[in-house]
Amino acid sequence: MSPRKKEDNEAIRERRKAHILEVALNLFARVGYESTTISKISNEAKISKGLLYNYFDSKEDLLKSLILDLNKMEEGMMSSVIDDDPQVMLRNIITAFFKTLVEDKDKWKLISALTFQVEKFEFIQDLASQKMLGYHQLFEDLLTRSEIENAKEEAQMLGAIFDGIAFQYLVIHGEYPLNQMKDYLIKKYCSN
Amino acid sequence: MSPRKKEDNEAIRERRKAHILEVALNLFARVGYESTTISKISNEAKISKGLLYNYFDSKEDLLKSLILDLNKMEEGMMSSVIDDDPQVMLRNIITAFFKTLVEDKDKWKLISALTFQVEKFEFIQDLASQKMLGYHQLFEDLLTRSEIENAKEEAQMLGAIFDGIAFQYLVIHGEYPLNQMKDYLIKKYCSN
Amino acid sequence: MSPRKKEDNEAIRERRKAHILEVALNLFARVGYESTTISKISNEAKISKGLLYNYFDSKEDLLKSLILDLNKMEEGMMSSVIDDDPQVMLRNIITAFFKTLVEDKDKWKLISALTFQVEKFEFIQDLASQKMLGYHQLFEDLLTRSEIENAKEEAQMLGAIFDGIAFQYLVIHGEYPLNQMKDYLIKKYCSN
Amino acid sequence: MSPRKKEDNEAIRERRKAHILEVALNLFARVGYESTTISKISNEAKISKGLLYNYFDSKEDLLKSLILDLNKMEEGMMSSVIDDDPQVMLRNIITAFFKTLVEDKDKWKLISALTFQVEKFEFIQDLASQKMLGYHQLFEDLLTRSEIENAKEEAQMLGAIFDGIAFQYLVIHGEYPLNQMKDYLIKKYCSN
DNA sequence: GATGAATGAGATTTCATTCAT
DNA sequence: CATGAATGAAATCTCATTCAT
Numbered sequence: 001m002s003p004r005k006k007e008d009n010e011a012i013r014e015r016r017k018a019h020i021l022e023v024a025l026n027l028f029a030r031v032g033y034e035s036t037t038i039s040k041i042s043n044e045a046k047i048s049k050g051l052l053y054n055y056f057d058s059k060e061d062l063l064k065s066l067i068l069d070l071n072k073m074e075e076g077m078m079s080s081v082i083d084d085d086p087q088v089m090l091r092n093i094i095t096a097f098f099k100t101l102v103e104d105k106d107k108w109k110l111i112s113a114l115t116f117q118v119e120k121f122e123f124i125q126d127l128a129s130q131k132m133l134g135y136h137q138l139f140e141d142l143l144t145r146s147e148i149e150n151a152k153e154e155a156q157m158l159g160a161i162f163d164g165i166a167f168q169y170l171v172i173h174g175e176y177p178l179n180q181m182k183d184y185l186i187k188k189y190c191s192n
Numbered sequence: 193m194s195p196r197k198k199e200d201n202e203a204i205r206e207r208r209k210a211h212i213l214e215v216a217l218n219l220f221a222r223v224g225y226e227s228t229t230i231s232k233i234s235n236e237a238k239i240s241k242g243l244l245y246n247y248f249d250s251k252e253d254l255l256k257s258l259i260l261d262l263n264k265m266e267e268g269m270m271s272s273v274i275d276d277d278p279q280v281m282l283r284n285i286i287t288a289f290f291k292t293l294v295e296d297k298d299k300w301k302l303i304s305a306l307t308f309q310v311e312k313f314e315f316i317q318d319l320a321s322q323k324m325l326g327y328h329q330l331f332e333d334l335l336t337r338s339e340i341e342n343a344k345e346e347a348q349m350l351g352a353i354f355d356g357i358a359f360q361y362l363v364i365h366g367e368y369p370l371n372q373m374k375d376y377l378i379k380k381y382c383s384n
Numbered sequence: 385m386s387p388r389k390k391e392d393n394e395a396i397r398e399r400r401k402a403h404i405l406e407v408a409l410n411l412f413a414r415v416g417y418e419s420t421t422i423s424k425i426s427n428e429a430k431i432s433k434g435l436l437y438n439y440f441d442s443k444e445d446l447l448k449s450l451i452l453d454l455n456k457m458e459e460g461m462m463s464s465v466i467d468d469d470p471q472v473m474l475r476n477i478i479t480a481f482f483k484t485l486v487e488d489k490d491k492w493k494l495i496s497a498l499t500f501q502v503e504k505f506e507f508i509q510d511l512a513s514q515k516m517l518g519y520h521q522l523f524e525d526l527l528t529r530s531e532i533e534n535a536k537e538e539a540q541m542l543g544a545i546f547d548g549i550a551f552q553y554l555v556i557h558g559e560y561p562l563n564q565m566k567d568y569l570i571k572k573y574c575s576n
Numbered sequence: 577m578s579p580r581k582k583e584d585n586e587a588i589r590e591r592r593k594a595h596i597l598e599v600a601l602n603l604f605a606r607v608g609y610e611s612t613t614i615s616k617i618s619n620e621a622k623i624s625k626g627l628l629y630n631y632f633d634s635k636e637d638l639l640k641s642l643i644l645d646l647n648k649m650e651e652g653m654m655s656s657v658i659d660d661d662p663q664v665m666l667r668n669i670i671t672a673f674f675k676t677l678v679e680d681k682d683k684w685k686l687i688s689a690l691t692f693q694v695e696k697f698e699f700i701q702d703l704a705s706q707k708m709l710g711y712h713q714l715f716e717d718l719l720t721r722s723e724i725e726n727a728k729e730e731a732q733m734l735g736a737i738f739d740g741i742a743f744q745y746l747v748i749h750g751e752y753p754l755n756q757m758k759d760y761l762i763k764k765y766c767s768n
Numbered sequence: 769g770a771t772g773a774a775t776g777a778g779a780t781t782t783c784a785t786t787c788a789t
Numbered sequence: 790c791a792t793g794a795a796t797g798a799a800a801t802c803t804c805a806t807t808c809a810t
Binding site: 150153159160181 | 301308309352353357372
C-alpha cells in the first residue's frame, strides 16, 4: 500500500470539511447555534470530537467558516443573473431568489436566526446590512432603467418583499403559495 | 407591625414580575435567549437569582410568560384599529404597525429570533404561523372591500411587506427610511 | 376584647407545635427528611414559613423535637404493659407492639428510615441501639422467668422478629398477615 | 501513537463505572442518598464531576444503576444455594445470608434506607416487596418438605427473622452476636 | 491522523433561613 | 404574633475544549 498522495489528502480534507459544514448548518438551522453541541455535530458527521477540532479551531470558527461559505455561494448565484436588459435581469433575480429559497432553506433559516442576535455575532449583522443596501442600490438601478414610477420607493419595497416572503415561507413551511407570489412579482415588476 | 396586607404583596409581586419580564425581554432580544443567563437577568433586575425562581419556575417558563405577555399586548393593539371603513382601517393598521415597530423594537426582535428556532420553541412558530394567516385573511377582506385589484395577491404582498420592513429595520437600525415607507404604503393602499 | 390569657396563649402554642410536628412526621415518613422542604411543611400546616421558625429553631431542631416526642410516646406505651406475671407482660408487649405498628405507622417508618443514615443523625442510631439492648434485656428476663428454654437466644430472636415484622409490614403494606403473626407469636411465647 | 483500541476503551469505561458505583454505594449507605453530593462522589472517586456525567445521566440514574447492580449480585448468590435436600438448602441459605450481611453491609444499608422512602423510589419498594414474597414462598416450600410443624407461619417468621437480624446488625454494628444467631437458627430449622 | 475519556468553568436550580413590614 | 418576599450558599448538570494514547 503506497502512501496516499498529497493531493488525495487535501481532497479528503476538503470533502470532510464540507461534510462537517453541511451537518452543522442543518443542526444550527434546526435547533439553533447555542443549543447545538459539538458532540451532536461530530456524532451526526460520524467523526470524533477531536477530529472536528482538527478542522476548525472552535465552535465559533466553525460558524464563521459556515457564514463565509454561504456568502460565497450567494455571490456565485448573483453573478449568474447578470443581464444587460434590466427587465430580464430583474426576472432572473426573482427566479433565482425563489429557487434558492426552496433549495437552501436551511441556509436562509440560519442566517435569519443569527441576524437577530446582534451582540454575539455583530459581523453577521454587518454582512446582512451591507447586502441589503447593495440590493437596494441594484434594484433602484434596475427599476429606474425599467422606467418604473417611484423607482426608489419601489426598490425599497421590493427588498422588503423578498425578505418578507422568505420570513413567511420559513415560518409557514409547506403551505405558503410560493409560486403564485413569484408569478405575481414577475407580472408586477417585469412587464413594462 | 401588622403583617403586610394581601393586596400589598400582590402588588409587589406584579411589579417585580413585570420588571423581570422587561429586563429579560431586553436581554433576550439583544444577546439571545440561550446566551442570556439567569445571573445576568437577576443582576440587571437587581434581585437575587433565588428570587427570580420565586416568580418563574424556570428559564423556559420565563420565556413563555414573556411570549404570552407580548401576545396579549398585540391583541390589545389590534383591537384599537378597527373601523367600518376598510380604507380607514387599513390606514390605522399601517400607522399602528410603524408605531409599534419603533416602540416595541425589542419585542419584535425577540419574536423574530425565536421564530427561527423551530425545534426548540415549536409553540412560538405555531403562534406566529397562526398570526400570519389571520392577517392575510384580514388584509384580503379589507383590500377586497376597498376594491383594489388582485386583492388576494396584494394581501399576501402586504403581509410580506410588513414582515420584510420589520426584518430590514431591525437589521439596519437607524438608517432605515421608516417614514418614507409608511407614507408610500398609505399612498399605495389607502387612496382609492 | 380582653387580651388572651397567658394560659390560652401557651395552649395555642402547644397545639400549633403539635400540629406542625404531625404534619412534619407525615411528610418525613412519606418522602424523607431531606426531600421534605420547610415550604411544604408550612403549606401543609397552613402557616407561614416565618411562623414555623417561631416554633422551631431549624429544620434539624424540628426533627429532633419529633424524635424526642416519639420517644416519649413509646415510653408511655411501655409503662402500660407492666405486669408481675412474665407471661402476661409478654402478651401485653406483643399486643401493644402490633397495635402501635398499625396506629403509628408513619412514626415507625420515619424512625426506621432515619436509623439508616448514621453519619447525619448519630443520636438516632444511638437511641435505637439503646432501645434494642434494653428490649433484649427485658425479653431475656421475661423468657427466663417464663422458664422457656434457651431464653437468651430466644430473646435475641424475639427482638429480631419484632423489627423484622415491622420492616416487612412497612414494605408490603396492606397485604401483610399481621393478625396471624400476632396470634402465632402469642401461642409460641406465652403459653407455658 | 495509534488510537486507543475499542476494547481498551470499553475496559476503561467498565472499570471506571464499577469504581464510581462502589464509591457511590459506600457514600449513599453512610450518609444517605440525598445528603451525598455528586461532588463528594467525584472527589472520592478522584475524577471530575463532568466525567461522572459521562457515565451516568443523572444522580438518580446512578442510583438506579446501583440498585440493578445489587439486584444482579443477589440473584447470583441465590443460585449458589440450591440443593435437592431442603434441610441442606435451608442451611445453605442461612449461611449465605450471614455471609452477605457482613460482606455486603453497605448494600444492605442502602437498600434498607431507600426502602423506607416510598414516594421517591417506588420501584425500590416494589422490588423489595417482590423479593419478600418470593422468599416466603421458598421458605414455606423448604419447611414443608422438611416436615416442620406450622410451616406456613414459621416461613413468615423466618422471613421476618432475617430482616430483623439485618436491621439490628446494621444498627448495633460490631456488638451484635451474629455467629450465635446463625448457629441457633441452623439448630432450630435444620436439624429434623 | 483519529479517538473519546477527561476536565473545569459556568449554567440552572433549590431551599433553609432571615427580615421588613 | 404573622407573613412571605428576599437572600445566598450550595446542589445538579452541561459542554467546549484538551490530551494521552
